[in-house]
Amino acid sequence: MPRHVDHDGRRSRIVKVTMGLLATGGLRAVTIREVARQLGGSVTLVTHYYPTRSAILDDLASQLIEIWRQEVADIDAGTDEPIERLRQYLAWALPTRAEALRREQARIRLLAERESEPSATATFQAFDATMRWDLRRHLEGLVDDESLEFVVDLLRVAVTGVTVLAVEHEGRWTPKKQLQFADQLLVTVGIMEPDSPSP
Template identity: 35%
Template sequence: MPKVVDHNERRTRIAEALLRVAGEHGLEAVSLRHVATEAGVTSGMVQHYFRTKDEMMAFALEVVRERSEARLTAAVADLGPDPSPRALLRAFVAGVLPLDEARRADGRVALAFLAYTAVRPEAAAPLRADTAAMLAFVAERIRAGGPRPGVDPDKAAVGLLALMEGLGVHLLGDHYGPDTALAALDAHLDTIFR
């Protein structure tokens, strides 16, 4: 009887190896050979699933995205059945911030991928689509939550996502800790909501 191979499990195993290599040594250290060694497989197997480094990178980013979505779903569930828009946005941003080691590892890869796509615009399409979806989600929550007079929900959404990215970069660089980042987030939310 032929052995049944779980191709998605193998692809995910390779992507997780890529995440470890990128998280420990930076994206420039990612190669098919290094990833194969980290995953404990042959370079041929890596090439069977990913023809190019770009394909491997895109799949790894998808793994990071799925992990983030799972964390966000759990954070929102913890808020109860009918959270306020402000509480929902706080949970959303805090869920993305690299406040613990698992999120720091994912954050390092996401930041490295962002830099990678800066010189490869064709690889940036998934990030642009994610950003557009996040902006729409955040702006709608701001509208629903009753912003302060004079606050434009669309501009406030751009500002909140920029704050999230900035806080994330500074947390990854150990410029300040989680408590400082969360206090800054709360202060910013106070400028948006009544």
């Protein structure tokens, strides 16, 4: 009887190893040989699914966006209150959890080296489009239509800035400080009252 192979699970493991290599060593660390070594198999274990490093990176973007969509759907299901849903989304978007920090370390390293990897540009465009769509959706009804795009830009820049600071200064930009910053930003743009509770 032929052995059943979980192809989706194998692809997912390859992408997860790739993300770990990116987070710790950047693009130079990501080779098909090293991914295979980390998985404990031969190069063909990887090339069966991904013939090139670019193919792995393309799928990394697709898989992360799919994971993000599911995680955001789970967050949104937790409350019907729009401001709380926005706060929970921002808490998710910031690197307040170990897995999110590792994901952002990988993303920032890829960003720094994107000139040497043509597929990286498409990856970042997909990430940005997904983040902006989510922000727009979470802001609808909380800001007027005229201000919506400005507030989307403001929150996008703020999340990116805090993320970079959290990666650069992990001990200084603690999860608590990141969440306090996000709440203060929502107060500043008039979405929350100054005396609203912090998470």
